[in-house]
Amino acid sequence: MLELSPLNNITGVHAGGTASVSLPLGLTYETIFFDLQGITPAQIKNFRVELNGRMLTEYETLAELVKENDYYEREQLDGYVALHFTRPEVKSALSPDLQVQRFFGLGTVGLELAQIKFDIDSAATNPQIKAWAHKSAGTLPGWLFKRRVFRFNFAQGTNEVADIPRPEGAHIALIEIRKPVQDTENKVGVTEVEFLVNNTKWRDRLPLKLHNHILKQGGRTAQKDTFAVDLMQQGDVFSSLMLTKTGENAIHDMRLRIDCDEGGAASVIVHYADNYAASSF
The missing domain is CATH 2.60.120.730 (Jelly Rolls)
Known part of the structure; x- marks a missing residue:
């Protein structure tokens, strides 16, 4: 069953701050949704996902992730930005599409630490950021997209x-x-x-x-x-x-x-x- 639940509080959320959130381990992350208030995607800088301290993927600003979602014609919602680990655009001639899309989910079994980090522009006015995650049954980290x-x-x-x-x-x-x-x-x-x-x-x-x-x-x-x-x-x-x-x-x-x-x-x-x-x- 696919679970949708809020992530832990994101620490360091203030103008000029460095924010981070640790992902609870044991399940597989399919999508993470960020709710942005008092801050624009362009004001979230040096956004990166790290596994055991190793960088998995990076964006200069979260606006680059918005562009990526636009490029792949993924459905978007004003005020929210979605980080996709499972990829809706992935297809297969041999396997069901859903199976191959989930193949790239972020499994966290066996990891010691999975974090998302980013810097907040000093011009952000009263930034507030929350996050929710779609999660499925736990797997080891396998094939992943790296940017x-x-x-x-x-x-x-x-x-x-x-x-x-x-x-x-x-x-x-x-x-x-x-x-x-x-x-x-x-x-x-x-x-x-x-x-x-x-x-x-x-x-x-x-x-x-x-x-x-x-x-x-x-x-x-x-x-x-x-x-x-x-x-x-x-x-x-x-x-x-x-x-x-x-x-x-x-x-x-x-x-x-x-x-x-x-x-x-x-x-x-x-x-x-x-x-x-x-x-x-």
Whole structure:
């Protein structure tokens, strides 16, 4: 049976504070809902989930999680932000969808500590935050989604990124290139992207309008300032890019070629699916 219950009080909730909440152990977390009052998602910064002190996933602000939910066309509610461990967009050709979605739930059996931490902007007015969790029967932490942010400074024109971490055995489900622009009337940031693996084009350059249309056909909504290289657009995580250094599928080189119409700060955000028990990443 799926249990819905409030989490422990979140400590440190005040303007300029560092807040945290420890998740009760023993069950599997499917979704956590945050109720925000007196604070906006953008005022919740450096949001991260940690297991036994190891970072599982990170967001620069909670507004980035709102964008992620928009991208996957997940139902949203004003004043609340949902953190999904089970993934509604995951599908399978071999197993029932619900089974494979729950496969990625955050099991906490055997953990010593599971925490969510974040900083609160000093401009927040009387912030109040509560949280509820959907939980199911307890499991060990297994395959989990991990979100990592890598920061760059891009020039106008073509930029090449070839040093994205490749943890052995993990899969890359999604790469987002986020490039805000100053000239919002005439510029879009990232115009085209080429993704190469062992010098083979996994994604070729496409006109941005066509690229976004293809995302929409796959149940995605393109986000402002963000170019998405979606490697599991049909929902099958295990048909996405598997990272390995050995065998016939070994990856020796992986790079992005990113065309920008304006220079400046940018982020490359990689969504991995990884086996927690077998990985130190």
